[in-house]
Amino acid sequence: MGSHHDAANAGGGAAYPYSYGYRAVGLSGQESRSTMAYDPGTRIQYFSNPEVFFDGVPFGTSSANNALSLNNTAPTVAAFRGVAPIVCTKVAPSIIVSPAIQNGAAGEQKSYSVLVTNKDSGPCPAANFSFGLSMPSGWAGALNSQSASLAPGASLTTSFSVTSNLTSVGGDYILDFLSSESGISAHTASASARYLIDAVGPTVPLSLVASIPRGKRKGISLTWKALSDNVGVAGYIIYRNSSELQRLSGISFADSRVVTGQSYSYFIRAYDASGNISSASNLAIITAR
Secondary structure, rough: OOOOEEEEOOOOOOOOOOOOOOEEEEEOOOOOOOOOOOOOOOOOOOEEEEEEEOOOOOOOOOOOOOOHHHHHHHHHHHOOOOOOOOOOOOOOOOEEEEEOOEOOOOOHHHHHHEEEOOOOOOOOOOOOOOOEEEEOOOOOOEEEEOOEEEEEOOOEEEEEEEOOOOOOOOOEEEEEEEEEOOEEEEEEEEEEEEEOOOOOOOOEEEEEEEOOOOOOOEEEEEEEEEOOOOEEEEEEEEEEOOOOEEEOOEEEEEOOOOOOOEEEEEEEEEOOOOEEEOOOOOOOEEOOO
């Protein structure tokens, strides 16, 4: 930083006329020397500086002041440090598939949304991602986007659809959305979603009751108990005289299309979101008034 040995031993090249070490004899009669000064004398861990006293005497002069020299050259030295380069770091992209799970029947098509985000660091160039889809054998799938060029931090929302095989049995199936880039293993990534084929029908509806509503001249009221399904009951099918009459989601129904004095028989079946239908409930027979 431009500081030199003591003037008697320096060979030139000091930054300033005062950029030299120092030797001094203190009040104790012993000789001492600053950092950068040669023998004789005991080395003291100070740079020459007339404002610092050691053994009762200043430890520098106007022509030996390496402390001032260091302070003056510090900005110049600091400018040589430079800025550490920012390195491009390539990592796997973030992939989010939604919904995470869907229920469907064998042969039914389902669609999924995909959010892909390039997680590379800022200095990296845009990544050229290629997309793929992994699904059970015999299923059909289609990608909305086959590829995408994304700068670091950029995102793409795309989608894919799958159609299960008509012969697929009930179960939980995994679908994988794949991302890769040729020659860059760090950009290989995947995310999964589930396709649940529900082959289990709802339980049998219970306690179907047919009655004549009070205060009405004509009509038949039907009520029954709610029931359960492994996925969820979507609704009920009402049959009158063995023919489908109505579909609804509630647990009661008023049939106003009846003829006074005529007998009617009713039963119901439940169905779920996958189209599975339960066995028939008990039979309720009543004569309209």
